[in-house]
Amino acid sequence: xxxxxxxxxxxxxxxNAQFRAQVERRLDGSLTEDEFKPLRLMNGVYLxxxxxxxxxxxPYGTLSSMQMRALADLAERWDKGYGHxxxxxxxxxxxxxxxxxxxxxxxxxxxxxxAIQTSGNTIRNVTADHFAGAAADEIADPRPVAELLRQxxxxxxxxxxxxxxxxIAVTGSPNDRAVTRAHDIGLVMTxxxxxxxxxxxxxxxxxxxxxxxxxxxxxxxxADLLPYAEAIVSVYxxxxxxxxxxxxRIKITVYENGLDxxxxxxxxxxxxxxxxFTGVDQAMLAGIEAQFAPPAFRAADPAPVLDDALAAWxxxxxxxxxxxxxxxxxxxxxxxxxxxxxxxxxQMRLMADLADAxxxxxxxxxxxxxxxxxxVPRDALPALHAALAGAGLGTANVGLAxxxxxxxxxxxxxxxxxxxxxxxxxxxxxxxxxxxxHDVGHLKIKISGCINACGHHHVGHIGILGxxxxxxxxxxxxxxxxxxxxxxxxxxxxxxxxxDGIVPAVERLILAYLDLRANADETFLGTYHRLGxxxxxxxxxxxxxxxxx
Amino acid sequence: xxxxxxxxxxxxxxxxxxxxxxxxLSDADEWVRDLAQAAILTDEADAxxxxxxxxxxTGTVVGVYLADVIDTPxxxxxxxxxxxxxxxxxxxxDHGKAHGQRPGPEV
Numbered sequence: 001x002x003x004x005x006x007x008x009x010x011x012x013x014x015x016n017a018q019f020r021a022q023v024e025r026r027l028d029g030s031l032t033e034d035e036f037k038p039l040r041l042m043n044g045v046y047l048x049x050x051x052x053x054x055x056x057x058x059p060y061g062t063l064s065s066m067q068m069r070a071l072a073d074l075a076e077r078w079d080k081g082y083g084h085x086x087x088x089x090x091x092x093x094x095x096x097x098x099x100x101x102x103x104x105x106x107x108x109x110x111x112x113x114x115a116i117q118t119s120g121n122t123i124r125n126v127t128a129d130h131f132a133g134a135a136a137d138e139i140a141d142p143r144p145v146a147e148l149l150r151q152x153x154x155x156x157x158x159x160x161x162x163x164x165x166x167x168i169a170v171t172g173s174p175n176d177r178a179v180t181r182a183h184d185i186g187l188v189m190t191x192x193x194x195x196x197x198x199x200x201x202x203x204x205x206x207x208x209x210x211x212x213x214x215x216x217x218x219x220x221x222x223a224d225l226l227p228y229a230e231a232i233v234s235v236y237x238x239x240x241x242x243x244x245x246x247x248x249r250i251k252i253t254v255y256e257n258g259l260d261x262x263x264x265x266x267x268x269x270x271x272x273x274x275x276x277f278t279g280v281d282q283a284m285l286a287g288i289e290a291q292f293a294p295p296a297f298r299a300a301d302p303a304p305v306l307d308d309a310l311a312a313w314x315x316x317x318x319x320x321x322x323x324x325x326x327x328x329x330x331x332x333x334x335x336x337x338x339x340x341x342x343x344x345x346x347q348m349r350l351m352a353d354l355a356d357a358x359x360x361x362x363x364x365x366x367x368x369x370x371x372x373x374x375x376v377p378r379d380a381l382p383a384l385h386a387a388l389a390g391a392g393l394g395t396a397n398v399g400l401a402x403x404x405x406x407x408x409x410x411x412x413x414x415x416x417x418x419x420x421x422x423x424x425x426x427x428x429x430x431x432x433x434x435x436x437x438h439d440v441g442h443l444k445i446k447i448s449g450c451i452n453a454c455g456h457h458h459v460g461h462i463g464i465l466g467x468x469x470x471x472x473x474x475x476x477x478x479x480x481x482x483x484x485x486x487x488x489x490x491x492x493x494x495x496x497x498x499x500d501g502i503v504p505a506v507e508r509l510i511l512a513y514l515d516l517r518a519n520a521d522e523t524f525l526g527t528y529h530r531l532g533x534x535x536x537x538x539x540x541x542x543x544x545x546x547x548x549x
Numbered sequence: 550x551x552x553x554x555x556x557x558x559x560x561x562x563x564x565x566x567x568x569x570x571x572x573x574l575s576d577a578d579e580w581v582r583d584l585a586q587a588a589i590l591t592d593e594a595d596a597x598x599x600x601x602x603x604x605x606x607t608g609t610v611v612g613v614y615l616a617d618v619i620d621t622p623x624x625x626x627x628x629x630x631x632x633x634x635x636x637x638x639x640x641x642x643d644h645g646k647a648h649g650q651r652p653g654p655e656v
Binding site: 026027029032052080095099339411412419422468471473 | 612
């Protein structure tokens with residue numbers, strides 16, 4: 001893992017002192033809210049529906065056990081005993097007092113964490129494959145590059161006032177677990193003639209205008225990454241629209257100018273700035289890579305699986321590690337009926353302790369709002385599962401229908417048009433009652449409480465979008481979305497459903513799938529691709545289907 | 550010729566500067582945290598004047614606006630579900646204004 005150097009520590013201390021003084025000036029009346037708002041947003045502080053919210057960056061989703069304990073401290077000392085892990089691998093605290101936030105940031109500083117650029121029209125937290133450094137299918141660990149991008153983008157003077165926010169995701173694997181094609185820049189590590197590089201994807205995004213990112217360079221040598229990223233953001237900064245915030249993201253810049261024209265501008269800018277990158281960035285990258293050396297793995301024999309609960313958990317929550325005697329464990333934060341992505345301070349501390357005991361002290365946060373132990377010796381799986389199960393963290397549902405992404409929605413978010421959390425809770429509770437989700441198998445349900453799509457509903461196999469329709473919560477369903485390397489935007493199924501109708505509607509969809517699938521190996525998405533939307537619409541709208549018959 | 554919509558009952562609401570909690574302006578021009586204690590404004594000129602005064606209290610509150618309510622014998626009731634959630638707190642935990650209404654997170 002990357003450890004802060006003296007420069008990082010000095011920068012963060014200075015920034016925190018600045019923000020403390022800004023908060024003091026706001027509280028004593030020296031700063032108006034209009035003056036203070038951009039300052040607080042630069043430091044991750046939002047004002048939500050019921051309280052302030054502090055969004056803390058978890059760079060590329062990687063945490064040490066010590067950092068996880070510090071997150072627990074914040075939850076316990078300054079919030080209401082829990083935190084909410086987000087779809088951008090961050091954590092949000094929903095109840096801090098403004099006057100306390102400088103102390104929270106100072107505490108984060110002690111473990112090398114901060115909230116800088118978790119808001120505002122800047123380059124946000126760089127996200128990465130949550131299995132990075134452990135996955136059996138990856139070319140190389142993408143996190144050193146993510147860290148290089150983090151250092152480059154943090155407080156970058158040219159990119160503090162972009163037309164709109166800017167999100168970068170990186171993966172080292174051809175199997176895309178980082179939703180790279182839905183990012184402003186997506187980087188997919190690849191190889192050509194033995195040389196490592198990146199497929200560079202640009203202009204993806206969800207929100208009110210979902211677009212699948214386009215490949216701007218099929219192969220970019222690793223050494224060119226930083227100047228090429230700088231060229232893209234520089235061109236976007238110049239060409240991106242500032243007259244309409246809904247048309248200000250790079251996806252619109254690429255769409256309106258065309259990929260060819262945009263790429264030509266990027267290549268021209270790249271040619272200008274490339275000579276200035278004389279190798280310092282590569283020297284820095286080499287230093288960073290050295291800090292991401294894998295842990296000293298110990299040999300481990302698989303332990304016998306003696307009970308059904310453990311076997312089910314291993315089937316769903318355990319993935320192949322690059323070493324056959326280790327495994328990647330996903331800890332579900334989706335216990336049926338609970339709020340997706342939430343963890344209490346006690347649960348955070350337990351996960352930190354278990355990381356120390358069984359996973360070389362490392363944890364990851366996934367964009368799917370779960371926690372990963374990336375390196376677990378296989379002989380530790382039974383003890384790990386037992387400890388997790390005793391704390392409400394042993395749910396065997398990763399990748400199943402109750403492993404739902406849900407944004408905070410109108411329970412917390414000032415932008416939301418409807419609630420997300422209780423819809424997710426209701427679907428998961430119903431699935432638990434029916435006891436069908438293990439039979440249903442791989443199914444991604446994603447819920448957003450507004451068109452901004454923080455819940456990634458566009459790329460859910462079943463997507464749910466909560467809207468305000470004439471003063472009433474209403475939920476649109478989309479079908480067939482896909483957030484992987486075969487990314488697709490879901491198709492709207494038809495009229496929306498009332499709050500009390502959305503859970504039964506999803507149940508009808510899932511039961512229809514069980515009837516329609518060719519065999520138990522055909523996934524929901526496979527059945528949808530084979531049969532199209534019609535039989536699923538018939539299940540969603542049985543009256544209309546009966547009338548048409 | 551367009552007809553102006555008739556004025557409907559309102560309350561003055563905002564978020565508290567330090568806690569961020571939802572607050573309402575009372576009959577006594579004090580900030581209160583319970584919607585039931587909010588002043589129901591039925592006169593448009595009065596509402597606008599109260600809004601201007603409240604907006605000037607930048608050292609106490611943030612984001613002042615007029616919210617539609619229904620005037621009932623039991624006090625103001627939110628017109629829109631967003632205001633109902635602001636008045637009642639989140640629906641997943643017993644936190645904020647939801648305190649005492651629902652169980653807390655499972656630990």
